[in-house]
Amino acid sequence: MADVHLPSVLRPLFTDLPRHVDVDASTVGDAIARLDEQWPGIRDRLCEAGRPELRRHIHVYVDGERGDLDTAVAERSRLDVIAAISGG
Amino acid sequence: MAKTVLLIGTRKGLFLAESGDRRDWNLRGPLCDGWPIYHAIIGEDGTLYAAAASEWLGSGIWRSSDLGETWEFSSEGLGYEESGDLKLNKVSSLASAHGKLYVGAESVGLFESSDGGKTFSLLSTLDGAPGREVWNDPAMQPPGHLGLSAIIPDAEDEKKMRVIVQGNSIFDTDDGGKTWAPRNKGLRRDWPPPPNEEVGFCVHKLAPSPVDKSRWFQQNHVGTWRSDDGGMTWNEITEGLPSEFGFACAAHAHDRDTFFTIPLDPGHGRVMHDGKASVYRTRDAGSSWDRLGNGLPQADAHLGVLREGMVADRQDDFGLYFGTSTGQVFASTNEGDSWDEIATYLPSISSVKVATLD
Numbered sequence: 001m002a003d004v005h006l007p008s009v010l011r012p013l014f015t016d017l018p019r020h021v022d023v024d025a026s027t028v029g030d031a032i033a034r035l036d037e038q039w040p041g042i043r044d045r046l047c048e049a050g051r052p053e054l055r056r057h058i059h060v061y062v063d064g065e066r067g068d069l070d071t072a073v074a075e076r077s078r079l080d081v082i083a084a085i086s087g088g
Numbered sequence: 089m090a091k092t093v094l095l096i097g098t099r100k101g102l103f104l105a106e107s108g109d110r111r112d113w114n115l116r117g118p119l120c121d122g123w124p125i126y127h128a129i130i131g132e133d134g135t136l137y138a139a140a141a142s143e144w145l146g147s148g149i150w151r152s153s154d155l156g157e158t159w160e161f162s163s164e165g166l167g168y169e170e171s172g173d174l175k176l177n178k179v180s181s182l183a184s185a186h187g188k189l190y191v192g193a194e195s196v197g198l199f200e201s202s203d204g205g206k207t208f209s210l211l212s213t214l215d216g217a218p219g220r221e222v223w224n225d226p227a228m229q230p231p232g233h234l235g236l237s238a239i240i241p242d243a244e245d246e247k248k249m250r251v252i253v254q255g256n257s258i259f260d261t262d263d264g265g266k267t268w269a270p271r272n273k274g275l276r277r278d279w280p281p282p283p284n285e286e287v288g289f290c291v292h293k294l295a296p297s298p299v300d301k302s303r304w305f306q307q308n309h310v311g312t313w314r315s316d317d318g319g320m321t322w323n324e325i326t327e328g329l330p331s332e333f334g335f336a337c338a339a340h341a342h343d344r345d346t347f348f349t350i351p352l353d354p355g356h357g358r359v360m361h362d363g364k365a366s367v368y369r370t371r372d373a374g375s376s377w378d379r380l381g382n383g384l385p386q387a388d389a390h391l392g393v394l395r396e397g398m399v400a401d402r403q404d405d406f407g408l409y410f411g412t413s414t415g416q417v418f419a420s421t422n423e424g425d426s427w428d429e430i431a432t433y434l435p436s437i438s439s440v441k442v443a444t445l446d
Contacts, residue, residue, distance in 0.1 A: 009144055012121040013161050041164065045145040049167030049176045057144050083144040 002073045004031055007083040014039040028060050029069035031079060046081065059084040090444050092401060093155070095136065096411055096431070097125030097439035102138045104156050105431055110407050110421050113430045120150040120159055126234070127396055130443040131184035137205055139179040139191065147179040149191060151205040155445075165208035166191065166199055174213065174224060180234040181396075185241035194235025195224040196253055198265060212265035218284035219256045230255040230290065237395065238294060250319065252294065257287040258319065274322035278310050292335045293395045294319070298402065300344040303373075307337040307349050307395075314347075314374045325374025330361045336398035340423070341406040345373040348380075348400075348408060348424060350393045359390040367410070369424050383427035384418060391416070396439035403444055411437030 001022040011017050017039055025031035029052070036043040046058050052069060054060060060067050061080040073079065094105040094113075101118025102125045123140040130136055138150040140161075148163030168174035174195040181192035189201040191208060199208045214220055214236075222228045229235075234254040242248035247264040250271070259268040270286045282288040290309030296319070297303035306313040306322065311332045313322040326332045333354030340346035348369050352358045360366055365384035368377045385391075392413035401407040408424055411417045415434035418427045 007144075009121075009142075013145075041162070044148075044163050044167075049146060049163065050170045051175065052170070055144065055146060085143050 001075070002031055002077040002079055004035070004079045004081065006081050009083050010042065010045060013045065014042060017042075025073050027069065027073055028054075028062065028067050028071045028079065031073055032069070057083065057085040090403070090446055092403075092407065093130070093443045093445060094409060094417065094430075095128040095130065095138075095439070095441045095443070096417060096434065096437055097128040097138060097396070097441075098415070098435035098437050099124050100435035101125060102128050102136075102150070102156075103431070103434060105417065107430075110419065111428070113419075115431055116156060118435075119152075119156055120161075123150070125150075125438065126178065126180045127182050127439045127441075129182045129184060129441050131189060131204070132187070133204070134443075134445070135204060137182050137184070137189060139182050141178040141180075147176060147193070149179065149182075149189075149201075149205050149208075153204075162206055162208075164206070165201075165210075166193070168195065168197065168210070168213070178233060178235065181237055181239050183239035183241050185243070186246040188246075190239045190241065190249075192234075192236030192239050192251065194229075194233050194254075196220075196235040198236055198239065198251065212261070212268075214251075214253065214259065214268050217253075217257075217259055217268040217287075218270060219253065219282065219287040222282070223253055223256050228255075240294060240296065250294070252291050255290050257289055258291050258294065260319075271319050272322070273320065274324075275308060275313065276310060276324070293337050295337050295339040295347065297339045297344045298341055303339075303344045305337060305339055305347045305349075305374075307334045309333060309354075312337070312349055312351075312374070323374075325370070328377040329368055330366075333358070334393075335395040336393040336410060338398045338400045338408060341400050341402045342404075343371070346371050346423070347374070348398070350398065350410065352392060357390065357392075359392045363388050363390055365389040365391050365418075367408075367424050367427075380420075380424040380427075382425060383420075383429075390414075394438050396441075397437055399440050399442050401442045401444055407442070409440050409442060411440040413437060 023034040096103040101122040103117030128138040136152040141147040183190040191199040237254040238252040240250040258271040295305040304315040304319040337349040398410040417431040
């Protein structure tokens with residue numbers, strides 16, 4: 001199971017969404033699909049509406065390396081999902 | 089006693105200002121988890137809706153059926169075909185009519201919801217309308233990138249609707265969004281026309297009279313305008329104003345000839361003239377103008393007001409409200425003769441709407 005760490009900005013949108021979730025997935029896209037099954041709509045927050053790509057300011061790191069939806073996820077990978085923009 | 093509720097959309101969430109007498113106001117917020125709010129309305133059934141667009145999490149509609157105590161968010165169906173060239177970057181306008189919620193977006197698109205904002209479907213991308221071939225190119229858009237920046241459904245006929253495509257045109261449909269006709273006759277521009285000269289205008293705000301369907305007002309990038317034929321043709325009424333530029337305006341609730349606008353410096357500042365906060369009023373449909381500043385700051389007040397930042401209620405002694413890009417909200421209950429500051433230190437305000445609840 002991969003260990004997915006989610007940004008705090010998602011929590012107000014989804015009931016009982018924890019900061020850390022274990023998912024069974026082989027890619028980043030697969031992991032997001034598993035999350036969407038449990039919290040419908042979460043894919044649309046992380047990926048462009050109707051498009052197979054992460055949102056511009058959503059960054060995903062797999063074991064510390066920047067990834068995209070096709071990046072492979074290993075059995076014990078850690079995924080950090082970051083809301084990555086600064087400023088006021 | 090009736091309660092007046094102002095919905096104040098800001099860069100950092102929605103705020104509600106509530107009052108029983110329109111003198112003492114109670115402010116609540118930030119709501120909608122602090123998401124940037126471009127437009128917020130109260131629907132036909134009393135549900136609050138807020139069009140939100142986050143740099144992180146995309147766009148969607150917040151809704152509350154208990155006057156802002158609890159909120160739910162949805163973007164289900166707010167998007168374009170995966171195989172197409174359109175991308176939904178922002179939801180920027182809302183309207184509620186005929187049991188439906190309408191949402192305007194950039195890329196330019198009109199969505200509708202028949203279940204109170206839980207799910208949405210695409211109604212039109214205005215295909216075939218003049219200008220459609222260029223307006224989704226970000227390089228061809230005005231700053232703000234609002235796309236479909238206003239939706240005005242006809243009160244009686246569900247098939248009829250008027251919209252604004254930012255920086256391009258007013259369009260009408262009378263067949264539920266299948267076809268669209270530009271409605272810019274008489275307007276001018278101070279830039280070269282596009283190949284189809286029926287479009288290429290920068291319409292900031294439309295203000296139909298609530299008491300006369302033939303009477304409309306408009307604040308444009310270049311000029312303030314009046315229509316006497318339901319917005320089919322336009323006559324300029326800018327003379328007497330300090331500039332031709334502005335965003336926000338409002339029609340009088342009961343008098344077809346009275347109209348309010350806020351002229352702004354058309355340069356980079358886009359703030360009120362000379363550091364004096366001013367609303368301009370005509371009582372004769374644009375033949376003459378009065379500057380209204382009583383109660384507004386009259387020195388070093390460099391205030392901007394955006395296109396959805398001014399609104400009038402429908403009460404007998406009707407109220408007029410505007411919110412600034414520096415976070416103040418001003419109100420008048422005597423047709424602009426005097427003003428009170430009813431909120432300050434809010435985030436930059438993009439939208440002010442009002443509802444009167446019994």
